[in-house]
Amino acid sequence: MKWWSLLFAVVILVEVVFVLLAPLVGWGLPPNYASYGSEIDNLFHLILALTGIVFILTEAILIYNMYRFARSDGRRSQYTHGHHRLEIIWTAVPAVILLFIAFAQVGAWERVKYKSRMPPADQVFEVSARQFEWRVRYPSAERMDDPKLVETFAREAQENKKQVDDVHRVNEIHVWKGGQVRVYLKTRDVLHSFFLPHLRIKQDAVPGKTIPVWFDTAGPEAEANFIYDPSSRTWKETKPLELACAELCGWGHYKMRGKLFIHESKEDFIRWLKHAAAEQNATKD
Amino acid sequence: MAHAVHDAPQAHMGLPLPNGKLAMWLFLVTEIMFFTALIGTYIILRNGQPTKSEPWPTPHDVHLIEWVGAMNTFVLICSSLTVVLAHWAISQGNVGRATLFVAITFALGSVFLIVKYFEYKSKFDHDILPGHIGERLDGPTGPQYVARVRGQLQQIAAGHAKGLSPETVAACKELLSKLDDREVPDPNNPANKTYVRALRPKEVGDRVNHLLKEAEHKGEPLHLTPAIPFGNMWASCYFALTGFHALHVLGGLVVFAIILIMALLGQLGVQHALMLELIGLYWHFVDIVWIFLFPLLYLV
Amino acid sequence: MSAKHEAVTHAHPELSFLRKYIFSTDHKVIGIQFLISGLIFLLIGGGLALVFRIQLAWPYSEIPLLGRWFWAGPAGGRMPPETYNMLFSMHATIMIFFVIIPLLTGAFGNFTIPLMIGAPDMAFPRLNMMSYWFMWPAFAIILASFFVEGGAAGQGWTSYPTLASATMPAGEGLQSPAAPNSGLGQIFWLLALIFVGISSMAGSVNYITTVVNMRAPGMTMFRMPMTIWAMFITAILQAMALPVLTVALILQLLDKTLNTTFFLPPGGLPFGNWTTGPGGGQTLLWQHLFWFYSHPAVYIMILPAMGMVSDIIATFSRKPLFGYKPMVYAIAGIAGLGFIVWGHHMFMSGMDPRLGTGFMIATIMIALPSAVKVFNWLGTTWQANIHFSTAMLNALAFVSMFIIGGLSGIFMAATPVDIAIHDTYFIVAHIHYVLFMSSIFGIFAAIHYWYPKMFGRRMNEFWGKVHFALTFIFANGVFFPMHIFGIGLAPRRYYNHLEYDFLTHLQPLNVFMTISALLLGVAQVIFLVNFFGSLFSRRVEERNPWHSNTLEWTAPSPPPHGNFETTPVVYRGPYEYASPDSAEDYLPQTATPNGQPHPTGAPVHAH
C-alpha cells in the first residue's frame, strides 16, 4: 500500500518539472517593457522560489511519510500529542519568511500605485471605457507644450470637459518609447479594467470616479512597435501589443481589445498626433 | 471510580444559560451585524460624495419633521420600560399585571408604527421617493425628470389637485407650457412669431423648486417632485433604514399580539417568564437601533 | 427534566414516512438531505463547467448534443458569449452557495455535531428542519432563473455593480440596460442567495447553541474533536459575516426593483439608447460589503473540511493528532484574521492603494496559522501506521493540494505581483486548488468516512480508490496548467482567448485542460454509482468500522432518532490512538479509565 505515495510523487514531480520547463516553450510572463516591470517580475520570481522550496519540502515530507509509515501489521505508531519546541519553530520560521515576503512588496507597490509617488509625466491622456470599447482623448500637439498640462487635463477629466482640438481615438493607445505616461481613467457605464500585459499595469475603471494611472515604457527591453516610414509617410506596426479588459463588463468583455502603439520618440508621436488631428478634422466636415 | 454508574452525572457542560436565551443572544449578534452593515452603508454614502455645492439634503428639504421623530423615540423608550415591567410582573407571579404591561407595550409599538405611517405618507405625497427626485439634471436622467413633472403639471392643469389657489394653478400651467419647444406670438404683432426652445431640465428643476417654495410659504398643498442633490440617495437610505427597523417593530408586535391572545385565552402563566424575557431582549435591541437611527437620520 | 433528556429516554414512536424522511427534525436525516441535494447540485455545477470548457478549448465550435437543442438556428449550435458568462456565473454560484457551503456546514455540520458531542439532537430540531427547507425556495428560484427572460444571471458570482445592479428608470420595468441577463435573472439570483443566507444563519445559531450547551458529560471544550471545533468556529464566522452579505444582497435587490441608488453613481448611467434613473451612491461599496462576507466565506468553505480531515488523518494514521491545541488556535486565528483581509480582492479596484498595503500584510500573515495546520498534519503522519483507506487517501490529497492552493494565494496577496495576475487564470487556478482540490477532496473523504454511520452500509473501497486516483490525476490535469495560463497573463471570464495575439500560443493548454476536465467529469460517474449503489448493499451492523475514538462510533449504525441508547460519558480527548493504556491501538472517548469499555453508559435519568 505504500505505493500510493508514488501516485502523489509522480503528480507533484510532473508539476514541478512543468513549471520549470514552461518558460522554455514560451509559456511564461510576456515580455516586459516598463521600468517597474522587472521589479514586479523579480518579486514574482522571489515568491516562486520561496514558495517553491516550501512546496517541495512539505510535499516531500508528506510523500516520505506515506511511503515510510505505510501500515505494517505489528507496528504501533508513536504515541505523542505534539512537541512544544517544534510548534514554536514551525511558527516562527514561516513568520519570518512571510514578513520578509510582505515587506519586500511594499516598495514596488508604493512606486507603481501611490498617487504621491507618481513621477512627473511626459504625456497625459484620458481613457474612457464603455461597453465594449476604449475611447481615448489626447490633448492636441499644441497643448503638449503647456507645462501645466497635466493639472488642467486632470481637472478636465474630473469635470467631464473636453477641448475642441482634442484628438479622439478608439481602442488605440499611443505612447513613445521611454515616455512617462499619466492616464486619467474613467468609465461611462460599468466596471472595466485597463490592462496592459506588456506594461504590467492594471487598474479598474469605476463609474463615477476618475482614477489616475501611471505607467512608462522605459524598461530596458522596451522597443517601439509603431515605426514611421518617411518615404511612404505611413506607419508600420512591427509587433502587435495589446490592451485588454480585465473586469467582467458584459457579453463583449472578451473582445474589448485595444492596441498599444509605442512610437520611437516623442517627435514621432507628435507627428502621428498631428496626422490624427488632421484626419479627424477631415472627417468632421 | 470503577463504575461510572455511581458517578453523579457531571455538571452541565455548557454555559449556565437556557438554550433559548443563548440562541436569542446569538440571533441578536446577527441582527447587530445586519444593522451595523446598514448604518455603515448610510454613513459611507452620506459622507463620501456630497460636496458644498451638492450637499446632503437637510430634514427640511425632504419634509422630515424632527420633533415627530423625537416623539417616536420617546414612545419606544417608554415601551422598553413597559416590557421590562411586564417581565418583572410575570416573574413575581402576577400574570394579570404582566398582561397589562404587554398591552401597553403593544399599544406604544403601534403608536410608533402609526406615526411612521404618516411620515411615509408625507414622503409619498411629496414624491420624495428613490429614483424619482431630480438630480444632476443636465446629465442623462434630466428628461426622465421632466417627463415626471409634466405628468404632475398636467394633473394640476386639469384641475385634479385640491386646495391650490388660482395663481398657483396658473403658474403651473405656465410652466407646463414651457416644457416644449413652441412659437410665441409677438404681443405687438401677433402675426410675427418667435421660436422659443423648451426649458432645459435643469431650469425645470429650478422652477419647480421655486414653485414649491412659494406654495409652502402660502401653505398650499402643491405636490411636485422636487429637484434635490442626493435626494434619491437620501430617500434610499431613509426608507431602507427605517423600513427594516419598522419591520422589526412589526415582528415584535406580532409576538406581543400572540402573548395577548394567550392571555385572553387564559393560557399565559408564570412558565412564560423566559418567553417574556427573550422578547424583552429583542425589543430592547429594536429600541437601541432606533436610538442610533434617530440622530443619524433626523439630527446630524 | 429538560427536553434534551426526554429525547434520550422516551422511546420514539414510529413516524410516518413523511415525518421520518421528508419533514424530519432528526439532525441525521437533515444532514443526509443536505448531502443529497448538495451532490445533485455538484453534478449540475460541474456539468455547466464542462459545457463552457468546450468553448474555451475550441472557440466557436458547435457544442456537441447541447448545441442543437439550445443554440439552434442562427447561432448554428454555437454558444453565444452572454451564455458563456451565464454558465460560469451559475457554475460558481451553484458550487459555492449550493454545493460547498451546504455540504460542509449543512450536511456534515448537521450530521457530526450532535453525534460527536454526545447530544441526542440539535438544540432546536424544528429550527434545524426549517433551515433545510429554506434551501428549497433557493433551489427553486435558482433553477427557475435559467428559464426567465434573458436567462440566468451572468455577472460572475461576485455580481459587481453596475453591471449587475443597473436597472431601468422607475416605472419602466425590471430589465437591465447593462446586459440582457442582468434583469430578472439577476433578481432571481439575489433572491435565491437571500434564502440560502437565512438558511445558513438559522443553522449557525443552532450549531453554536448546540456546541456550547449540549455537550455530553465530560466533553469539555478541549476534548472536542477538530471537526467540532471547525464547525463551531465556522458557525461563528457565518453568524458574523452573513448578515453583511444579506444587507448587500437586499440593497442590490432594492436598487434593481425599487430604484434605490445605493450602487449607482451620481448622475445615473447611459447605456446606448437607455439610461438608468438618477444615482447618488457608490459602486465600490458593494465590493466592500460583498468581500467582507465572501472572504470569511472562503474560510467557511475550508475550515470544516480541515476539521474533518484532521479527524480522518488521525484515525487512519492510528496516531494522536499532532498539536491539538495549536490546531485549535490556528483555526481561530484563520477565522479572526479572515475578517481583516477582504481588501485583497480589491487591490486593483480603485480602493486607496495605502489600504492595499495594510490588507496585503494581513493577508500574507494568514498563511501563518495555515502553516501551523499543514505542519501538524505532517507531524501526525510522521512515525504513524498509515492505513490507506479511500477516506484517508482523499484526506491526504486534501493536505497536499491545499499546500498548492494556499501557496498560490501568497502570489496574489503580494500587491505588486497582483497587478499582473489579478483577474487572470492564476486566480482561477487558486480557486480550484482550494475549493475543488481541497474542499471537495475533504468532502469525498468525509463521505467515505461517515458513510457507514450514515447508512449502516459500506461504500465499495476498490471503486472508491479508482475514483480517487482518477480524480486526483485529472483534476491536477485541469487545474495545474491554469497557473501557467495565468502566468501568461490570460484574463479570466473570457469567452475566447484567441482574440488576443499575446495569448494564442497558450491555446494548447486550454485544449489540454478541457480534455482533462471531460475525463474528470466521467470519473465522477464512478463516485455516483458507488454512492447510490452502496445504499443497496448488504447491511453492516458494526458500530466502529474504523476503530475510531470519537463518540459517534459508539452509537448504532445508523443511529436511531435520539442517537445514543444512553447518554455517553466522556473521559478523555478524541485522539488516544496507540495509547499505552490500551491493548488495542485506540481508546474511545467513552472507555472508562480502567480500560474496560463501559457496560451501560451513564445512568438514565429517572422521571
Ligand code: HEA
Ligand atoms: C477555500 C477557499 C479559499 C481559501 C482557503 C483561500 C486562501 C487564501 N487566499 Fe484565496 N480566494 C478564494 C478562495 C480561497 N482562498 C477564491 C474563491 C478567490 C477568488 C474570488 C474571485 O475573485 O472570484 C480567492 C482569491 C484570492 C485573492 C484575490 C486575488 C485577485 O483577485 O487578484 C487573494 C489575494 O490575496 C487570495 C489570497 C489567499 C491567501 C493568502 C490564502 C491563505 O489563506 C492561504 C494560506 C495557506 C498557505 C500559504 C499554504 C500552507 C502554508 C505552508 C505550507 C507554510 C508556509 C508558507 C510559506 C512560508 C510561504 N485569494
Ligand code: HEA
Ligand atoms: C467548489 C467550487 C468549484 C468547483 C468544484 C469547480 C469545479 C470546476 N470548475 Fe470552477 N469555478 C469556481 C468554483 C468551482 N469550480 C468559481 C468560484 C469560479 C469563478 C467564477 C467567476 O469568475 O465568477 C470558477 C470558474 C471556473 C472557470 C473560469 C471561467 C472563466 O473565468 O471564464 C473554469 C474554467 O475552466 C472552471 C472550470 C471548472 C471545472 C472544469 C470544474 C470541474 O471540477 C468540474 C468537474 C465535474 C463534476 C464534478 C461533475 C460531474 C459531471 C458529470 C458526471 C456530467 C453529467 C451531469 C450533467 C450534465 C448535469 N471554473
Ligand code: CUA
Ligand atoms: Cu470591459 Cu471587460
Ligand SMILES: [Cu+2]
Ligand atoms: Cu479572500
